Amino acid sequence: MELLAQIRNALSADSVRRASDFIGADEGRTRRAIGQLVPTIMAASINLVSTDEGAFSFQCMLQEGAHVNLLMGELPSLLSNRNSARSLLCVGERAIDRLMGNQTSYVARAIAEECDITESAAVDLMQLVSLAMLGLLGRMIGEDQITKRGAIDAIRNQRGVTARALPPEVAKVIELFENPPEEMEEVLSASGWSLRKLRLFRLFT
16 A cells, blocks of 8 residues: 555545635645655654554544544645634644644745745645644544554555655754664663664754
């Protein structure tokens, strides 16, 4: 199952156009930023579900997936109204907080500089892409295509394709190994450290 393309496709051309108007950016730049943010959000998701605690946190996010899926069907009209758009993006904001935490501003800055948009616009688009992911998984779970546990496994299985698609400027913040050395995983497991904790340690030291 290749989720990156499905997440991109969950954002229709009309949705992208309305998102462009909402953030006040050129449509081409908006589309480019979304294209970079899809593997970015997936990389953060992969890192989160790499631990049991993180996988449980992601499953809690999936509780809102079915609700988000219904909202995604109305996305163009929701983005046309600033109040409804802000209410919608609040759900994405909670998702981003879980996925990235303190890394959010660093990622937003990297995307903003690369795509020539503002940092606040990059954050809005991060939230929008997270909604597209949750809505897609929510629909798949609702249609019994996968279980919540299956959704976690599907995220984990995106490591290779996501590592290859992750924008270089984002990879400096969110490290994602296509094939993590088993020795590293064993050492970290024995020490109580996760790859995510190690990456955060590297970032802030």
